[in-house]
Amino acid sequence: MTCRRSNTSRQKSRARFQRLKEAHKMKVRQLEEDLTKAKEEKEDLQEKFESLLEMGTHKNLQRTIEGLEEEICSLLEYNMNLKSSKGHAKAVYKEAKEVLGFLNNVI
Structure with missing residues (x-):
């Protein structure tokens, strides 16, 4: 009887060990799946971040x-004022020249 109990x-x-081993394998598989999903999500978020960064850069460039x-318009307006x-x-120089010429003739 001692042998039977032992067996x-x-x-x-052994059955308990096999169940624990299978449970461990399932946990490892689940962790691997979670890791794969996390890596995919990280890549997706990285792409979204880069896209947002480009959009922000585009907005800064647009501004x-x-x-x-606006500065060009201001300079063009200033140039028109100068002209x-x-x-x-x-016109004032020409008028002054004519007046001086007239005064020169008078003298």
């Missing part, structure tokens, strides 16, 4: 371009 105990131990366009002032200065 039965051994069989029970810079808009600022430059207008230059035309006015030429």
Whole structure:
């Protein structure tokens, strides 16, 4: 009888060990699946982050371009004012020259 108990105990131990081994394998498989999903999610988030970063850069560039366009408009307006002032200065110079010429003739 001692042998039978021993064999039965051994069989029970082996069966328990097999169940634990299978449970461990299932946990390992589940962890591997979770790791794969996490890696895929990380890659997806990385792509989204890079896309958002590019969009942010694009927005910054767009703001810079808009600022430059405003500056160009301002410079063009300033240039027109200078041309207008230059035309006015030429007219005043011409008038002063005529007055001086007239005064020179009088003297």
